[in-house]
Amino acid sequence: MPTTDKASSRDRLLGAAARLTYRDGVGVGIEALCREAGVSKRSMYQLFDGKDAMLAASLEQRIPRYEALLAHPEAEHATPRERILHVFEQMTKAAADADYRGCPYLAVLVELKDPEHPASVVARGVKERLTETFRAEAERGGAQDPHLLARQLVLVFDGASARAGAQVEHLDDGLATTTVTALLDAAGME
Amino acid sequence: MPTTDKASSRDRLLGAAARLTYRDGVGVGIEALCREAGVSKRSMYQLFDGKDAMLAASLEQRIPRYEALLAHPEAEHATPRERILHVFEQMTKAAADADYRGCPYLAVLVELKDPEHPASVVARGVKERLTETFRAEAERGGAQDPHLLARQLVLVFDGASARAGAQVEHLDDGLATTTVTALLDAAGME
DNA sequence: CGATGGGGAAACCGATCGGTGTAATCACGT
DNA sequence: ACGTGATTACACCGATCGGTTTCCCCATCG
Numbered sequence: 125m126p127t128t129d130k131a132s133s134r135d136r137l138l139g140a141a142a143r144l145t146y147r148d149g150v151g152v153g154i155e156a157l158c159r160e161a162g163v164s165k166r167s168m169y170q171l172f173d174g175k176d177a178m179l180a181a182s183l184e185q186r187i188p189r190y191e192a193l194l195a196h197p198e199a200e201h202a203t204p205r206e207r208i209l210h211v212f213e214q215m216t217k218a219a220a221d222a223d224y225r226g227c228p229y230l231a232v233l234v235e236l237k238d239p240e241h242p243a244s245v246v247a248r249g250v251k252e253r254l255t256e257t258f259r260a261e262a263e264r265g266g267a268q269d270p271h272l273l274a275r276q277l278v279l280v281f282d283g284a285s286a287r288a289g290a291q292v293e294h295l296d297d298g299l300a301t302t303t304v305t306a307l308l309d310a311a312g313m314e
Numbered sequence: 315m316p317t318t319d320k321a322s323s324r325d326r327l328l329g330a331a332a333r334l335t336y337r338d339g340v341g342v343g344i345e346a347l348c349r350e351a352g353v354s355k356r357s358m359y360q361l362f363d364g365k366d367a368m369l370a371a372s373l374e375q376r377i378p379r380y381e382a383l384l385a386h387p388e389a390e391h392a393t394p395r396e397r398i399l400h401v402f403e404q405m406t407k408a409a410a411d412a413d414y415r416g417c418p419y420l421a422v423l424v425e426l427k428d429p430e431h432p433a434s435v436v437a438r439g440v441k442e443r444l445t446e447t448f449r450a451e452a453e454r455g456g457a458q459d460p461h462l463l464a465r466q467l468v469l470v471f472d473g474a475s476a477r478a479g480a481q482v483e484h485l486d487d488g489l490a491t492t493t494v495t496a497l498l499d500a501a502g503m504e
Numbered sequence: 505c506g507a508t509g510g511g512g513a514a515a516c517c518g519a520t521c522g523g524t525g526t527a528a529t530c531a532c533g534t
Numbered sequence: 535a536c537g538t539g540a541t542t543a544c545a546c547c548g549a550t551c552g553g554t555t556t557c558c559c560c561a562t563c564g
Contacts (some may be wrong), residue, residue, distance in 0.1 A: 130540090149427055151341055154522060164542050165523080175522065221483050225427055233480035234424045237339055237415060242481075251482050275483065276493045278357065283473025290423035290434075303466045303497065310496035323511095344552060355513045355553080365552065 132281050133169020136161040140294060141148035141182035146228050150235045150243070183232060187250060190229075194254075195219075203307055204265035208258060208277065212300040215281065219288035219295045230282050254278060265313040273311040280304055326351040326362050331372035337420050340369060340425045340433070353504040357395075370432035373422060377440060380419075381452040383408075395453035395498055398448060398467065402490040405471065409478035410487045416479020420472050444468060470494055 144152045154175055158165045172178040193213055196207040206270065218224055229247035236244050252293035258274035267273045283302040287293035330351035334342045344365055348355050362368040384404055385399040408414055415421065419437035426434050448464035457463045474490040477483035 132539090145426070149425060151521095153354075155520080164544095166381070166525095167541060168521070168544085170540090180367060182437055218450075226424070230476060230480070231424055231483065234416070234421055237337070237480075238483045241381065248480075248482050251477075272489070272492065276496070277490055279470055279473035279477065279483075279489070279493055281473070282476055283469035283471070286420060286424055286472055286476055287441075287469065288422070290528070291429045292423065292438050293469075299462070299465055302462065303469055306466070306497055306500035310500055341551095343550070343551080353516095357515085358554090359553070360511085475530060 130171070133161070133163045133167055136169055137163055137171065137178060138182045138185045138209070141178055141249065142186050142228070145179060146225055146231070147223070150232060166270060176242050179232075180246050183229065183243055183246045183250075187246075191253070198310070204261040205313060208261050208265075208308065209301055209304060211254075211258075211281070212284070212304050215288075216295045216298065216300055217286055219285070224289055225281065226287075227285040230286060231289070234286075251278065251282075254281070262311065262313060265308075267308075267311040267313045269311065273307065273313070276307050276311075280307070307309075320361070323351070323353045323357055327353055327358055327361065327368060328372045328375045331368055332376050332418070335369060335372065336415055336421070337413070340422060345427060366432050367423075370436050373419065373433055373436045375438075376418070377436075380440070381443070390470065393504075394451040398451050398455075399491055399494060401444075401448075401471070402474070402494050405446055405475055405478075405491055406485045406488065409475070414479055416477075417472065417475040420476060421479070424476075441468065441472075444471070452501065452503060455498075457498075457501040457503045459501065461495065463503070465500075466497050470497070 137157065140157050143158055144157055154165060154168070157178075158168050161168075165291045168178065172181065194211045196202045196210040199207065202210070232243050232247045233239075233251075238244055239248070255278050258277045259270045262270035262273040262277075280300060280303050281314050283304075284293070284295055288295050291301070327347065330347050334347055334350055344358070348358050349367075350359075354466060358368065362371065384394045384401045386400040389397065392400070419440045422433050422437045423429075423441075428434055429438070445464050445468050448467045449460045452460035452463040452467075470490060470493050474483070474485055474493075478485050483489070
């Protein structure tokens with residue numbers, strides 16, 4: 125087994141793509157990606173169909189990490205409200221980092237401006253799954269209109285992450301959680 | 315006076331920059347911008363210091379139009395609540411257009427990822443002024459914490475515009491205004 | 505009329521884009 | 535030791551990037 129087999133080349137490419145794209149946007153060059161990953165351009169084109177496909181795969185691979193970060197660590201004993209608030213507490217913590225650039229999936233959707241792009245499809249999936257998670261919690265928590273509340277929460281999620289990532293807002297005073305609490309209360313969630 | 319004097323060349327460049335940047339992102343080429351504007355590249359470099367400066371100027375020029383669109387038409391007789399809601403009603407109407415890509419100022423902030431970029435500075439100014447407008451209305455309306463409410467409203471504004479622009483959400487059922495109403499009520503605004 | 509000067513078209517600059525072709529090199533199995 | 539297949543570095547492709555320069559036309563003015 126070589127020191128760098130096919131799987132690890134793939135992983136390093138996906139990691140580099142995630143890192144550089146998040147920092148510099150989807151406009152980063154293939155050359156830079158391969159340099160960062162330590163993989164030749166030739167190999168990258170054998171592993172992926174092209175830049176678009178690699179970007180999509182990169183976003184896809186990060187999904188478990190991303191969703192695990194937002195999931196409540198003690199899911200069993202936590203109430204729906206606690207689980208929803210946990211999502212925004214995690215975002216608030218992440219936004220304190222100077223390198224925070226907001227939700228990478230929203231950023232890709234905004235930057236690509238093309239809903240048909242493979243990466244946009246992946247990103248939209250993440251957003252839809254987050255909405256569904258919120259909806260399920262809202263329902264468990266007895267909200268009057270769980271789907272509406274879920275969509276409201278995602279509105280706040282994306283607004284807060286975009287603004288914090290663009291450095292136009294700082295969430296460290298609990299802006300996001302405060303806003304969410306108001307919405308949860310208004311929706312009649314226990 | 316020639317059919318195309320210096321001022322009209324400037325205007326057509328700014329218009330083309332606003333249009334193409336909004337549709338395709340800040341990555342559009344100078345060549346395409348000049349072609350769309352019907353102005354030679356040489357003239358554009360005499361009118362502006364470069365692409366960054368023209369982009370910033372383009373965003374700057376659109377500000378009056380943008381803010382007029384969000385301002386309540388009968389500002390005198392409208393209540394603070396009506397004026398705030400009007401902003402979100404206008405966004406909802408704009409989002410119904412298939413060509414809607416969200417707030418251009420937020421998009422630029424997200425795409426550039428550089429708060430120091432001249433265009434980012436302009437965009438941030440727009441966002442800060444919107445926040446201040448909300449804050450003033452919130453204060454007039456007797457909100458408990460006008461500044462907090464204003465920041466919450468901009469969260470919803472940017473979240474809704476980004477999501478509608480990226481085609482992940484549609485606002486035509488009043489999602490934005492419903493959310494805002496809940497926040498206004500929670501803040502104790504009359 | 506001829507001189508002058510500003511602006512347009514287009515060539516040009518080096519750099520980079522996404523993507524490919526090639527030849528040498530590498531680790532490996534036999 | 536040899537063959538093999540994967541990976542590498544690197545040249546190359548046409549296109550485009552932001553930006554500059556050249557040339558030429560045409561409008562203005564004396």
